[in-house]
Amino acid sequence: MASKADIAEGATTDKSRGGGVAKGRVLLRGVTKCFGAVDVIKGVDLEIAPGELTVFVGPSGCGKSTLLRLVSGLELPTGGSIIIGDRDVTLVHPSERGIAMVFQSYALYPHMSVAENMGFGLKIAGLPKPLIKEKVAKAAEILQLTPLLDRKPRALSGGQRQRVAIGRCIVREPEVFLFDEPLSNLDAALRGQMRVEIARLHAKLGATMIYVTHDQVEAMTLATRIVVLNAGRIEQIGAPIELYRHxxxxxVAGFIGSPAMNFMDGIVEAVETDGVSVRLNGATLRLPRHDAAVKPGAKVTVGIRPEHFRVGPTPTDMDHDQAVEFDAIIDLVERLGGETLAHLRMPSLSDGVLVVKISGDVPLRIGTGLRVGVRLAQCHLFDADGRAVGEPAARAVVAA
Amino acid sequence: MSLISAPRRDVAWIGRFSALLRYAVLIGVGLLMLYPLFWMVAASFKPNHEIFGSAGLWPQEPTMDGVVKGWRTGTEYSFATYLLNSFAFIMPKVLLTVVSSVLVAYGFARFRMPGKQLWFALMVATILLPKSVLLIPQYLMFREFGWLDTYLPLYVPCAFATDGFFVFMVVQFLRGIPPDMEEAAVIDGCNSLQVLWHVVVPVIMPAIISVALFQFMWSLNDFLYPLIYLSSVGKYPVALALKMAIDVTEATAWNQVLAMSTIALLPSLIVFFLAQKYFVEGITSGSVKG
Structure with missing residues (x-):
């Protein structure tokens, strides 16, 4: 009986775990994971501060789910260590790490009612029944599941099932919530709704959350910080808007933002203290850059986001040294309603087709000409290795 | 108007005719397949001379003679003894089969172990092995154990998942179930056996019931193994008792044999219909996306 009380105490106050300032902190040190001969995670160092909602994002197969499973303990790392709170949990059983996980497929137990599903972890931990009931009731109230507690999962809608899965986590009062693409099985409308609910839940509980998704909108809207992963490595860590702007x-430039950034190949013509002149297909752009570490003649890539192009007779309305304008031919028009994606040929910039996002009410006809402009400060510049060059371009620009 | 409705009437008529034809053929073939069964049941209520005297199904002189005499049997025991004997080894056999098959299948389906592919292939290979090949070595082994004329050789081997077919069946069923639920249970604090008991077993219940049902029916019908290992008539199961009824008397009382065959069918039928709804019910529905 005494041991049961101890467990109950530990679960409610978390005194036994971490404690202190570091509670809810997650630290990955040189974590690697190989499946046979395949290196899935190639050395990840990451610190997640308590209370942060960190989103792992990346293309399929980049290792984001594997990284989450390493944190959860469902997979053990090949190398490196994982610290949750103050404890090294690298080899600790998942149930003793102070984590709870929401799966993409919900993973509810089909033969148990909603209440049993939510209380199962506590039952296994040997908590007394009245306490389990109390905790389940409390979590159900937070998630508005109270009227559904006696139902079986099959009698619930997708959104309700996902809420039960989240409820199962809340009941455990973990230090860290793990979400593995929790919304990808829901339809678009419900996904938007659940996204808001998760954001609210995070604000309410203030717990550390790690969220894996391939959906940029989820990443941008939910994250305190985004970790962009590619081929088992971290490409960049930063606040959503930081990743978008810089x-x-x-x-990362190609991955964050929808539609993706346009890329144009160019050669550096001249490097000055406050700018880099890049020769594109037909035009030369002088991009404002401080201390750019490129040499004249180097191959570079210029990137411009579709939404940073302006169209109209005088598209930019700025001085020649702050903006450039080109003539373009309309190749294809995709009307989304509120906005329009125009695929344009701009021979002075590139041989290919560039995508431009403009307001939905601009009349556009395929085959006709269009005047397009862009602010030089909003252009991105990358060297031959793909790294951003010099002081980021748009840092001076306040919300475009 | 007429141009449109005329072909429609044709189509409806053809559809109805083809449905009629299809059902007529199906019912005809179905009756043909089931006729021996109906004949057996009907023959249980015929006097012995009528069985081969007329081809008709319905008894002309219905009598309970075959059932009553058949139940008494030609031995010192009644048919009830033989029925109970059957259950005496079938029950432990079914139980041990289910427990061992599920444990082994869970291991094959969910755990990483060295040489798993090879072990699994070997296990599947044992399904292909003719049973009679093992008869003599098995007999010698059980004789050394002193298990002859007991039920032990009939069910103890089942405790070691010797029926590769059942293991294979449960493995295939498990492979179709996403492991997410089990991972959720691990995070909820279960060890492997708790995961098996609390999550896997309820989810694969349809497969478990199938295993139990097949083992029950096959064991009830099994003739060879009881014949080899049992020597006292008092321990004979149903299959041997029926055989005994045929060769102990010069002129076999076929109505008695058929009446007892009909009774011997009942346990299988009852168990099957009781378990039927579990085959149909998709127990996993609702656990994962939908």
Missing amino acids: PANLF
Whole structure:
């Protein structure tokens, strides 16, 4: 009986785990993971501060889910260590790490009612029944599941099932919540709704959360910080808007933002203290850069986001040294309603087709000409290795 | 108007005719397949001379003679003894089969172990092995154990998942179930056996019931193994008792044999219909996306 009380005490106050300032902190040190001969995670160092909602984002197969499973303990790392709170949990059983996880497929127990699903972890831990009931009731209230407690999972809608899965986590009062693509099985409307609910829950509980997704919108809207992963490595870590404005490399630049950033190949013509002149297909752009570490003649890539192009007779309305304008031919028009994606040919910039995002009410006809402009400060510049060059371009620009 | 409705009437008529034809053929073939069964049941209530005298199904002189005499049997025991004997080894056999098959299948389906592919292939290979090949070595082994004329050789081997077919069946069933639920249970604090008991077993219940049902029916029908290992008539199961009824008397009382065969069918039928709804019910529905 005494041991049961101890467990109850530990679960409610978390005195036994971590404690102190570091509670809810997650630290990964040189974590690697190989499946046979395949290196899935190639050395990840990451610190997640208590209370942060960190989103792991990246293309399929980049290792984001594997990294989450390493934190959860469902997989053990090949090398490196994982610290949650103050404890090294690298080899600790998942149930003793102070984590709880929401799965993409919900992973509810089909033969148990909602209440049993939520209380299962506590039952296994040997908590007394009245205490389990109390905790389940409390979590159900937070998630508005109270009227559904006696139902079986099959009698619930997708959104309700996902809420039960989240409830199962809340009941455990973990230091860290782990979400593995929790919304990807829901339809678009419900996904938006659940996204808001998760954001609210995070604000309410203030717990550390790690959230894996391939959906940029989820990443941008939910995250305190985003970790962009590619091929088992971290490409960049930063606040969502930081990643959007100042991508550290070509991969992040192409991955964050929808539609993706346009890339144009160029050659450096001249490097000055406050700018780099880049020769593109037909035009030369003088991009404002401080201390750019490139040499004249070097191959570079210029990136411009679709939403940073302006169209109209005088698209930019700025001095020649702050903006440039080009003539373009309309190749294809995708109307989304509120906005329009125009695929344009701009021979002076590139041989390929560039995507431009403009207001939905601009009349556009395929084959006709269009005057397009862009602010030089909003252009991104990457060297031959794909790294961003010099002081980031748009740092001076306040919300475009 | 007429141009449109005329072909429609044709289509409806053809559809109805083809449905009629299909059902007529199905019912015809179905009756043909089931006729021996109906004949057996009907023959249980015929006097012995009528069984081969007329081809008709319905008894002309219905009598309970075959059932009553058949139940008494030609031995010192009644048919009830043989029925109970059957259950005496089938029950432990079914239980041990289910427990061992599920444990082994869970291991094959969910755990990493060296040489797993090889072990699994070997296990599947044992399904292909003719049973009669093992008869003599097994007999010698059980004789050394002193287990002859007991039920032990009939069910003890089942405790070691010797029926590769059942293991294979449960493994295939488990492979179709996403492991997320089990991982959730691990995070909830279960060890492997708790995961098996609290999560896997309820989810694979349809497969477990299938295993139990097949083992029950096959064991009830099994003739060879009881014949080899049992020598006292008092320990004979149903299959041997029926055989005994045929060769102990010069002129076999076929109505008695058929009446007892009908009774011997009942346990299988009852168990099957009781378990039927579990085959149909998709127990996993609702646990994962939907």
